[in-house]
Amino acid sequence: MPTLDEARAIIAGALAEARRRGAKPLAVIVLDAGGHPVAFEREDGASLFRHDIARAKAFGALGMGSDTRAIAERAAGNPAFFTSVVVASGGNLALSAGGVIVRDLAGAIVGAVGISGDTSDVDEACAIAGIDAAGLNHGANS
Template structure:
């Protein structure tokens, strides 16, 4: 199964709705397919200039490292030199902050990732998870 544009739009709409419901700062949301190609993107009014770049780095980093960025950030705290090296060799395609979440189908297969930037990492991640769930997909570590 591949991630569809309709699913990506659902993820974005639900993630932004969650952000508004929670009073989050303006968000940028990017949805990538399993190959790291953008499927859809939205930036709320008032979101700052670098929000797209950070959101994409979160989603790309999750795909590239095979884990949600909240997990990667925890690993980076214990091995900062390695993860700073990864950021450097990938040209900044990894953001060491929560908000990059893998998108899975039943059975655990990764079909993409969502990256959100604009509020705290924890809020960004909660919005990403809400969007993925609204699209009827799974997120996080494989069960």
């Protein structure tokens, strides 16, 4: 699992990238491979549901074993199935980019990052930047 120090580095790197991009205020969560929160930060001004959306992105990525960008693309071709997955998971899957698998240097899944607050493309780019800043690997096929 990402250590607390690694999770904090992911968040710091993600928020640094967000500020570099002039992004809207973000919520960033890092989950371990079992879906348990390791660390979370919400920037001033991030709206009420951002934590829940960020968590659903990270949890959904873990549950489906894939970054949420790829899940959303698959869902576009099979909406009935993915609607049922969202219902079956109690809403713990957000069908937009910004949930990114975290892998250790050997390639094993150790957790996921979920970000919400800006466009899904910006959320995802910030998640990847955060994982890179922590010296870990990202993505479903890293």
